[in-house]
Amino acid sequence: VGRAEETRQSIIEKAAVVFNRNGYQRTSMSMLTEALGLTKGAIYGHFQDKDALAVEAFRHIWQRRSEAIRAIVVRHERPLDRLRAFAGAFVEFYEETVQDGGCPVLNTATDADDAHPRLHREVRRALAEWERALLAIVEAGKDCGELRRDADGKLFASTFIALIEGGLLLAKTVGDRTYLERAIAGIGMFIEHMRVDDG
Amino acid sequence: VGRAEETRQSIIEKAAVVFNRNGYQRTSMSMLTEALGLTKGAIYGHFQDKDALAVEAFRHIWQRRSEAIRAIVVRHERPLDRLRAFAGAFVEFYEETVQDGGCPVLNTATDADDAHPRLHREVRRALAEWERALLAIVEAGKDCGELRRDADGKLFASTFIALIEGGLLLAKTVGDRTYLERAIAGIGMFIEHMRVDDG
Amino acid sequence: VGRAEETRQSIIEKAAVVFNRNGYQRTSMSMLTEALGLTKGAIYGHFQDKDALAVEAFRHIWQRRSEAIRAIVVRHERPLDRLRAFAGAFVEFYEETVQDGGCPVLNTATDADDAHPRLHREVRRALAEWERALLAIVEAGKDCGELRRDADGKLFASTFIALIEGGLLLAKTVGDRTYLERAIAGIGMFIEHMRVDDG
Amino acid sequence: VGRAEETRQSIIEKAAVVFNRNGYQRTSMSMLTEALGLTKGAIYGHFQDKDALAVEAFRHIWQRRSEAIRAIVVRHERPLDRLRAFAGAFVEFYEETVQDGGCPVLNTATDADDAHPRLHREVRRALAEWERALLAIVEAGKDCGELRRDADGKLFASTFIALIEGGLLLAKTVGDRTYLERAIAGIGMFIEHMRVDDG
DNA sequence: ACCCACGGGACATCCCGTTATT
DNA sequence: AATAACGGGATGTCCCGTGGGT
Secondary structure (H helix, E strand, O other), X not given: OOOHHHHHHHHHHHHHHHHHHHOXXXXXXXXXXXXXXXXXXXXXXXXOOHHHHHHHHHHHHHHHHHHHHHHHHOOOOOHHHHHHHHHHHHHHOHHHHHHOOOOHHHHHHHHOOOOOHHHHHHHHHHXXXXXXXXXXXXXXXXXXXXXXXXXXXXXXXXXXXXXXHHHXXXXXXXXXXXXXXXXXXXXXXXXXXXXXXXO | OOHHHHHHHHHXXXXXXXXXXXXXXXXXXXXXHHHHOOOHHHHHHHOOOHHHHHHHHHHHHHHHHHXXXXXXXXOXXXXXXXXXXXXXXXXXXXXXXXXXXXXXXXXXXXXOOOOOXXXXXXXXXHHHHHHHXXXXXXXXXXXXXXXXXXXXXXXXXXXXXXXXXXXXXXXXXXXXXXXXXXXXXXXXXXXXHHEOOOO | OOOHHHHHHHHHHHHHHHHHHHOOOOOOHHHHXXXXXXXXXXXXXXXXXXXXXXXXXXXXXHHHHHHHHHHHHOOOOOHHHHHHHHHHHXXXXXXXXXXXXXXXXXXXXXXXXXXXXXXXXXXHHHHHHHHXXXXXXXXXXXXXXXXXXXXXXXXXXXXHHHHHHHHHHHXXXXXXXXXXXHHHHHHHHHHHHHEHHHO | OOHHHHHHHHHHHHHHHHHHHHOOOOOOHHHHHHHHOOOHHHHHHHOOOHHHHHHHHHHHHHHHHHHHHHHHHOOOOOHHHHHHHHHHHHHHOHHHHHHOOOOHHHHHHHHOXXXXXXXXXXXXXXXXXXXXXXXXXHHHHHHOOOEOOOOOHHHHHHXXXXXXXXXXXXXXXXXXXXXXXXXXXXXXXXXXHHEOOOO
């Protein structure tokens, strides 16, 4: 008693992987109870329905990854290094990502196309946050003179995210991490494009 | 009588859109019968099970798109133009793609992660074909002197596909085609990188 | 094949008793499958949901009873006899009614208080029809001179129905048909009140 | 400490309305906890199970109504007036009765047909008590010379109760209190029949 | 070649009751 | 005396697949 939050968090953490691995729809409550060691009654005591749990699970898995990346990024001082570290983090986490069932954003975005508006909103929010973070680094790079003033931050952020997601999709589908590494290499080229001593 | 093949083809065509729009798992037989105006018995007369139909439906929708792109590409003679046309085709087809439920490769790849090995194989095959086509154009570009001999065709193909898929994901999720256009612009930059008069 | 309507009717007939005996809510689909010898899938092939089946079941059991009563009533020529026969029919059918779980109108009216508007509507319709039938006989009685012109048809119909339903409730609850017979005797008194040679 | 009995009584009072409004089966523990502002544990501390609470709730709501009627009846001295007042009380309480979900006897009698023998017994007891009260007044009426000696008390009591319950059912179902008023008028006519100066 | 009727099983949800914890 | 967390089970619904029949 009073251990509610603990159990709740444990449910979210374990459910997040199951959801991400199997997709929102294919994940049945029975799969969750099996993975959780709890009965359906117990789960429904903590979450209103499957949807609510899915939303929290996505938020959790996304934030965990988000913070891990940020931790890597902030190790570097200069914006240019930060961008490279940002991209590199996805290679670093690749195995773990595959183990967890792939990129949550990618999975949820295609899974929650129309039927699950709440999940869809969470994904949009995640993407927006991601884009914002990249833009901020680019702007910082311009301010400290590392990046060209005419560099298109929005263009960069879009290609960055697209390459990451596309690269993860390719690598996971084909089963060859080289595809992700090539996409990261592509990001490196784009970064070079924005460097001030490039022109 | 050829009537059978006709019906079969009609089933595939209509089912392809339903499958792609709703995901290969969420699509129920009732959805299909409703969209097809046929009963389940009729469908099961032509396909062994839902999975087999799904495979054929994916093949169909992919080939249709594939051929449409090829038709655009072959309008141009020079490899460089062909690459640009290739990328541009996705912008051109964007509305139609969204209407049909998004990119079949993207959808199916995330949808059929582990549970549907046959579908998974089809997606891999599609991706391989796509990669091969891009490589061939790049090689042709090298041969005719448009592209630098040291251009990395595999790297280009990977980033090309990643940018397309990632761009489509972003655009569809956010609901703003600009994201796709930015990804295409990124491909354009990459192509410039490979041009012979670039260095 | 083609035996759909047959099965459907059989489901309705058997379900009507189960519903009436146990009440709409307590009647579970499992109870129905048990009583019907059919699986849930089979039932849901014929009816959209439990509610739709309940509505049809009520209609059936009500019409069956309705027609049986009418058959008794029309045996008599003169309105006064018809009224007496009308009331007497309920005594005649009492055993059967109890066996079937009581009066469907009474059961459904209290069961479908607010939660099941469609059933509620059916009950209201049944009551209205019943009232109309009684009024028609009373009017006929006035026309042929058996009943006093100042007899209040609406008052009579209301007390008639109330006495029947109340009498059935009492008899069934206490487990003594005498209570119904007394209520019928009460109706007899009211009929005497309306006779032309009464004043 | 008397706190326990206080809580217990409060539970019964509030639960009685919820039970009567929703039926004794459709009422879920969640409905009760919501209406009570207590948790299930608290309820189960005072009552063995849902059934036991239902029984007490019925007793309570019935006694409350019973006493209110008696209070009205005893305002009059003469048995004949008492009978009229008895019947009239139901019209007087009609709005309140509807608000509380209808007549508890009527509801519970049909609701607790076979499955809840304890509730069923309570209803029978209530009906018997009601009948006894009516009989007593009739006998008193005979003794004081207001009612004919050959008046059939049992017949009167039966029709009285039947008309009340039937009238309530009709009025509540159709949503028109006129039906109850007509039933009460019927009772009035019956009373006239028993008057000593009637013959 | 197609449809109709049906089976059996899984789904998410919600239920009532109890035990460990104050 | 009251709570919070949880178990086990039942609910209505819907699913995919299949034979009997036309």
